[in-house]
Amino acid sequence: MVFANIENKIPATLIPGDGIGPEIMDAVVRILDVLGAPFAWDVQQGGLAGIKSAGDPLPGALIDSIRRTQLALKGPLTTPVGGGFRSVNVRLREEFHLYANLRPVRTMIPGQRYDDIDLVLIRENLEGLYVAFEHYIEVGDDPHAVAISSGVNTRAGAKRIIRYAFEYALSHGRKKVTVVHKANVLKALTGIFLEVGREMAKEYEGRVVMDDRIVDACAMQLVMNPWQFDVIVTTNLFGDILSDQMSGLVGGLGMAPGANIGEKAAIFEAVHGSAPDIAGKGIANPLALLLATCLMLKHVDRADLAARLQTAVDQTLKVDGVRTGDIGGKASTNDFAAAIIKRLANG
Ligand code: NAI
Ligand code: MG
DSSP states (O other): OOOOOGGGOEEEEEEOOSTTHHHHHHHHHHHHHHHTOOEEEEEOOOHHHHHHHHSSSSOHHHHHHHHHHSEEEEOOOOOOSSSSSOOHHHHHHHHTTOOEEEEEEEOOSTTSSSOSOEEEEEEEOSSEEEEEEEEEEEETTEEEEEEEEEEEOOHHHHHHHHHHHHHHHHHTTOOEEEEEEOTTTSTTTTHHHHHHHHHHHHHTTTTSEEEEEEHHHHHHHHHHOGGGOSEEEEOHHHHHHHHHHHHHHTTSGGGOEEEEEOSSOEEEEESSOOOTTTTTSSOOOOHHHHHHHHHHHHHTTOHHHHHHHHHHHHHHHHTSOOOBGGGTOOBOHHHHHHHHHHHHHHO
């Protein structure tokens, strides 16, 4: 077993989160300990746990911690629907200018509906309709008679994320970037995104191919023939929707990690939420969060550890056949963690 030296440890903020968050985080941290991951955790509460402990779903102590570490592993945070608090996730992304949301999906269990899926979705994380410039107009006695929302996409924002996608493709040996938009209807809001994509493609000519899709057609094609895609880059709302859809190609939300990357910090998480329907039952799949730590390890230049972890995951799923219920198995969260730990200890 390899243990990192104390002095070599990398400070990182750890947010257990809400719902299934603490259960899957506990499993993941135990696995990382056995792996010898080099993180020195600073545990901070957010979401409902933050409201309980500090009266704010995004307590100052949490923000201060990430400002210091510039690195976080985050469990899902519950955002109460409707009035009251703004989405904590949106606030975190804004606070640390986490402009790129990286969501890779890869087949890890063969023989399902789709084999050999290996796609990356890169979602613009700060602009579009998620700026949530929203209001209601009262008509008669109905205060919510009309609902209005304005989206904002900037040329600078589009350039930043589309450049990120092309550079990601280059550095990861990927051949094609598909720009997804709805420029036929939202001609300004998403037209600017396509316009920037076409301009930037010229810079990468001969190195990375660029093409584009209208979002609804893209959704259909992802079901009919997902293999035609490689790297997809898209606006905030479309990226949110398509990334959940893409996780469905490889077994669902329990398999889908995400990284929120900015100039000042990087926050790693599962794509899924706090799953209140199964919280506390000990059956949640910790894999998406665990795969997020693979992205985190690569981010801190420990691709070696990420590869070891990935191998242990592959063997646990394929050779040992240990899987949680959401992906057709019977294992509990703890059974699954124990199986991975066994693989790491023997590997
Ligand atoms: P969800 O992703 O929590 O759950 C959707 C479905 O997938 C549920 O049936 C759930 O049981 C299942 N599921 C999700 N993760 C699973 C796992 N690891 N293992 C097994 N099954 C899993 O989405 P939902 O229900 O729409 O949202 C619940 C809460 O989570 C909301 O408050 C929402 O705002 C929040 N949320 C937070 C996110 C974050 O912190 N990044 C992302 C998405 C939602
Ligand atoms: Mg989502």
